Amino acid sequence: MTIRLYLDHPLSAGQPITLDRAQAHYLFNVMRMGQGAQIAVFNGSDGEWAAEISDAGKRGGAVTCLSQTRPQLNPPDLWLLFAPIKKARTDFIVEKATELGAARISPVTTDYTNSERVRVDRLAAHAIEAAEQCGGTYVPTVAEPQKLSQLLRDWDPARRILFCDETQTDAHTVFASLPKGPWAILIGPEGGFSDAERRNLVSLDFVHRASLGPRILRADTAAVAALTLWQATQGDWVGAPAP
Amino acid sequence: MTIRLYLDHPLSAGQPITLDRAQAHYLFNVMRMGQGAQIAVFNGSDGEWAAEISDAGKRGGAVTCLSQTRPQLNPPDLWLLFAPIKKARTDFIVEKATELGAARISPVTTDYTNSERVRVDRLAAHAIEAAEQCGGTYVPTVAEPQKLSQLLRDWDPARRILFCDETQTDAHTVFASLPKGPWAILIGPEGGFSDAERRNLVSLDFVHRASLGPRILRADTAAVAALTLWQATQGDWVGAPAP
Numbered sequence: 001m002t003i004r005l006y007l008d009h010p011l012s013a014g015q016p017i018t019l020d021r022a023q024a025h026y027l028f029n030v031m032r033m034g035q036g037a038q039i040a041v042f043n044g045s046d047g048e049w050a051a052e053i054s055d056a057g058k059r060g061g062a063v064t065c066l067s068q069t070r071p072q073l074n075p076p077d078l079w080l081l082f083a084p085i086k087k088a089r090t091d092f093i094v095e096k097a098t099e100l101g102a103a104r105i106s107p108v109t110t111d112y113t114n115s116e117r118v119r120v121d122r123l124a125a126h127a128i129e130a131a132e133q134c135g136g137t138y139v140p141t142v143a144e145p146q147k148l149s150q151l152l153r154d155w156d157p158a159r160r161i162l163f164c165d166e167t168q169t170d171a172h173t174v175f176a177s178l179p180k181g182p183w184a185i186l187i188g189p190e191g192g193f194s195d196a197e198r199r200n201l202v203s204l205d206f207v208h209r210a211s212l213g214p215r216i217l218r219a220d221t222a223a224v225a226a227l228t229l230w231q232a233t234q235g236d237w238v239g240a241p242a243p
Numbered sequence: 244m245t246i247r248l249y250l251d252h253p254l255s256a257g258q259p260i261t262l263d264r265a266q267a268h269y270l271f272n273v274m275r276m277g278q279g280a281q282i283a284v285f286n287g288s289d290g291e292w293a294a295e296i297s298d299a300g301k302r303g304g305a306v307t308c309l310s311q312t313r314p315q316l317n318p319p320d321l322w323l324l325f326a327p328i329k330k331a332r333t334d335f336i337v338e339k340a341t342e343l344g345a346a347r348i349s350p351v352t353t354d355y356t357n358s359e360r361v362r363v364d365r366l367a368a369h370a371i372e373a374a375e376q377c378g379g380t381y382v383p384t385v386a387e388p389q390k391l392s393q394l395l396r397d398w399d400p401a402r403r404i405l406f407c408d409e410t411q412t413d414a415h416t417v418f419a420s421l422p423k424g425p426w427a428i429l430i431g432p433e434g435g436f437s438d439a440e441r442r443n444l445v446s447l448d449f450v451h452r453a454s455l456g457p458r459i460l461r462a463d464t465a466a467v468a469a470l471t472l473w474q475a476t477q478g479d480w481v482g483a484p485a486p
Contacts, residue, residue, distance in 0.1 A: 218338075
């Protein structure tokens with residue numbers, strides 16, 4: 001398995017890129033790599049490159065890009081909106097949304113959200129790690145948390161919202177017949193939406209509904225299931241090339 | 244939210260059922276419930292029942308079933324075969340497979356499986372907890388770990404295996420056109436299958452293949468994605484009643 005590293009830097013052949021302390025520690029101390037060793041790098045916009053460790057010092061180092069090995073592959077225009085839950089499950093949702101090709105991950109607070117502090121920098125770091133792991137060349141944006149009511153007031157209606165609602169039936173028919181265009185999947189908190197939130201959602205023209213089967217799914221399971229069904233019926237799993 | 248408890252005991256109206264120590268501790272100490280309080284119980288075969296705490300003592304207690312509140316709902320005949328991975332992710336797979344309605348969960352060891360010990364009793368406890376949580380009335384069986392080669396030698400070919408293979412394309416077409424009947428979904432280890440295992444799988448008539456999109460999914464993500472697509476196209480999400 002090639003080591004893949006996300007670098008927040010433009011990538012082009014021959015230009016040395018300084019590693020930050022954590023990256024240098026990982027490559028030189030954890031993975032015991034030295035000068036001349038090869039890794040793969042990506043920055044979210046320039047595809048994947050083969051790169052060589054061109055400097056491996058005590059306190060830092062650099063890599064130099066050799067050639068592009070994979071073109072940039074952006075995910076389809078799909079956002080995930082979710083109500084943050086316990087820390088481990090929130091981390092998990094960010095990891096899975098990255099693997100499953102969400103373009104943007106947006107924590108939303110709802111009437112029944114436990115108002116735990118969401119650390120966006122931590123979630124963004126999880127997204128980077130998941131992108132390194134899954135072979136993607138894109139890292140989703142993690143947005144600042146927003147109140148659901150505010151988010152819906154400011155919403156651009158050109159992006160439809162798919163609201164996973166336990167009172168609806170037949171996920172497959174719904175997902176397979178969604179209109180084309182930008183979408184956001186909205187996953188509620190463990191306690192569900194409040195009656196006021198549900199009334200508001202149902203009243204909005206850009207909000208569609210689907211259910212996810214006869215059992216009650218945890219929020220993290222629902223997020224993975226809904227992203228999967230969207231990608232498989234509308235997204236980049238349709239006729240997709242193998243990884 | 245009603246508390247739901249799995250009881251390993253036949254359920255019928257009026258018959259007191261002794262609680263084990265962990266259940267009594269949970270109801271009386273953690274949830275601070277007392278005599279006369281109501282919970283929901285299920286045993287995996289008699290549906291869901293409303294039950295009353297009929298005895299709440301210092302060291303134990305009992306509940307008595309009042310009436311059946313939900314009929315028994317068994318999942319479709321779908322098994323999950325997976326190569327155990329790190330503990331937290333293995334626990335997660337069992338939890339998700341239960342929520343997503345797998346009938347049986349079977350750990351398999353492969354050429355590239357890290358041979359960590361699988362504790363079936365622990366995994367079975369996770370399945371019970373997930374069933375209590377998701378409102379299901381069924382608890383999947385967790386089988387003893389088996390070597391993949393042996394499992395395939397002894398396999399009843401009437402049950403087809405869907406092998407999630409990164410070299411194939413278009414998940415949706417494959418899942419939507421699977422022949423009806425009993426199925427097992429097979430998820431490989433993080434390192435993939437060995438060449439010998441892959442050759443063996445591909446040579447078997449009862450093995451079908453599907454891919455899960457253009458990114459490399461972790462084993463736990465792949466398990467959730469494949470179970471979702473199967474349930475949505477072949478299983479009990481098709482025209483399903485809401486939970």
